[in-house]
Amino acid sequence: MTQPKKLFIKTYGCQMNVYDSERMAEAMGGQGYVQTDSPDDADMILLNTCHIREKAAEKIYSELGRYKGLKAERPDLRIGVAGCVAQAEGAEIMRRQPMVDLVVGPQSYHRLPELEAKARGGEKALDTDFPEEDKFERLKSRPKAKRGPTAFLTVQEGCDKFCAFCVVPYTRGAEVSRPADRVLSEARDLVERGVRELTLLGQNVNAYHGHERGLAGLIRELAKIDGLARIRFTTSHPNDMDDDLIAAHGDCDKLMPYLHLPVQAGSDKILKRMNRQHTAEQYLRLIERLRAARPDLHLSGDFIVGFPEETEADFRDTMALIEAVEYGSAFSFKYSERPGTPAAERPQVPEAEKDDRLQRLQALLTRQQRALQDAMVGREVGVLFEKTGRLPGQMVGKSDYLHAVHVAAEGLQPGDLRPVRIVESGPNSLKGVLV
Numbered sequence: 001m002t003q004p005k006k007l008f009i010k011t012y013g014c015q016m017n018v019y020d021s022e023r024m025a026e027a028m029g030g031q032g033y034v035q036t037d038s039p040d041d042a043d044m045i046l047l048n049t050c051h052i053r054e055k056a057a058e059k060i061y062s063e064l065g066r067y068k069g070l071k072a073e074r075p076d077l078r079i080g081v082a083g084c085v086a087q088a089e090g091a092e093i094m095r096r097q098p099m100v101d102l103v104v105g106p107q108s109y110h111r112l113p114e115l116e117a118k119a120r121g122g123e124k125a126l127d128t129d130f131p132e133e134d135k136f137e138r139l140k141s142r143p144k145a146k147r148g149p150t151a152f153l154t155v156q157e158g159c160d161k162f163c164a165f166c167v168v169p170y171t172r173g174a175e176v177s178r179p180a181d182r183v184l185s186e187a188r189d190l191v192e193r194g195v196r197e198l199t200l201l202g203q204n205v206n207a208y209h210g211h212e213r214g215l216a217g218l219i220r221e222l223a224k225i226d227g228l229a230r231i232r233f234t235t236s237h238p239n240d241m242d243d244d245l246i247a248a249h250g251d252c253d254k255l256m257p258y259l260h261l262p263v264q265a266g267s268d269k270i271l272k273r274m275n276r277q278h279t280a281e282q283y284l285r286l287i288e289r290l291r292a293a294r295p296d297l298h299l300s301g302d303f304i305v306g307f308p309e310e311t312e313a314d315f316r317d318t319m320a321l322i323e324a325v326e327y328g329s330a331f332s333f334k335y336s337e338r339p340g341t342p343a344a345e346r347p348q349v350p351e352a353e354k355d356d357r358l359q360r361l362q363a364l365l366t367r368q369q370r371a372l373q374d375a376m377v378g379r380e381v382g383v384l385f386e387k388t389g390r391l392p393g394q395m396v397g398k399s400d401y402l403h404a405v406h407v408a409a410e411g412l413q414p415g416d417l418r419p420v421r422i423v424e425s426g427p428n429s430l431k432g433v434l435v
Ligand code: SF4
Pocket: 159, 160, 161, 162, 163, 166, 167, 168, 169, 203, 204, 237
């Protein structure tokens, strides 16, 4: 009996890359590959890459360098690069790292089996097309194996917004929405296999138009699936939060009270230069409408400091917006020039100023996050348990607000959804007791 070949996948970046890696592993499962956690015994190494910041792309080249010795020892080892760096850099990757056998973009990974066969035949395989055919239709149907209680599910890809700092429209292409019936059948399949919480993914997920009522329509359909207890979605753009979706936050019980809604900056001058197509005031009005629909909604945001031509006054506007919103969590970064994006051509803010602003911004966000987390003590929340904790008899799960919650209780299993009273708030998580 032939030994299964081993596939090592290393995933960088966003949740959509996590989902894509799962689908690529399944596609290669059809070629006799099983996954391994170590590159040392792999027959194929695949890096699923992120191109969002400069460091992210350079990291790939240094990672590839680490496999030079392995490849020299085992010339049959196949090395591939997938994801957004593959899309952006294509053949350049093979020029800089000749040991790379295969480069495949995010829209073509349904062709991975044939590309792997080509590379195994000794040819270089490169595919960074934006194919007409729907990759999800071409991908192998998902295996029936049991799985954990939470899953990502891509419903939309690409972006038409062209924010001045972002490479996504160039690496992921134009917005494409998966037909609702296909999403629903994949969701039912995941629930049959043990999933209780789904996070719907898209670079601009709330621009979803695969259902006549948009994302809200899809969410209401998904909410009818027995066994599916919770629904989340990410990442949204403020301009695509329509009335239906705001209402769904108010009246769809399975839609969790946590919303990731990036704004990036609080200064109208900078928002304009970023091409975000809305003002700070419009964003704050939107937050008010969302909180009117769901008063306990936890907001999460994305922030960039040091965007070209940002002054101290612009930065103070960002801080003022954060003060006004009070974020339950947030991601924040220094502006990083991305090749081919409009902002990369503009006068840059000195690195030292970026560092100073990032520190001040993160200090404020950390204070807010801690205050909102501490306010959970004494409250009762639902917790979906996912895995065992550090201590014996302890289980860890996520609350409705996406806080990590540790509970010491015998007999709890992954997939259990139980009411928990919060008794303690720690640096990054909560402690609770079963009610
Ligand atoms: S909306 Fe998001 S993904 Fe689209 S261009 Fe802007 S930052 Fe990039």
